[in-house]
Amino acid sequence: MRQITYVFLFAEAFDLLTTGVIVATGGVELSPLVGHFGWIMTIALKLIVIAGIAWYMEIKGKPAFSKVLDWIFPAVALVPVVWNTIMLVEHYI
Numbered sequence: 001m002r003q004i005t006y007v008f009l010f011a012e013a014f015d016l017l018t019t020g021v022i023v024a025t026g027g028v029e030l031s032p033l034v035g036h037f038g039w040i041m042t043i044a045l046k047l048i049v050i051a052g053i054a055w056y057m058e059i060k061g062k063p064a065f066s067k068v069l070d071w072i073f074p075a076v077a078l079v080p081v082v083w084n085t086i087m088l089v090e091h092y093i
Contacts, residue, residue: 004070005057011077012050016043018084025091 023029033042057070 004074005054008074008077009054011074011081015080022084022087
């Protein structure tokens with residue numbers, strides 16, 4: 001597996017972890033999917049999407065413009081991680 005795919009998977013795992021910590025310590029999940037589908041279905045859907053994106057990132061011989069997505073996916077996945085980390089630091093300091 002390519003390193004950038006590992007970065008994406010790590011970011012998604014860290015998003016789930018930090019979200020879980022925030023909710024466990026009394027925080028609120030902002031995703032409307034949780035309110036609509038519930039936690040179990042939202043996590044299941046997220047895991048399916050993560051698997052699909054990771055599979056796509058591993059495809060060989062993609063067009064050049066499509067390879068840009070290999071960098072965009074991890075960058076976007078890191079946004080909630082940064083947000084959650086800020087929220088955790090603010091909560092505990």
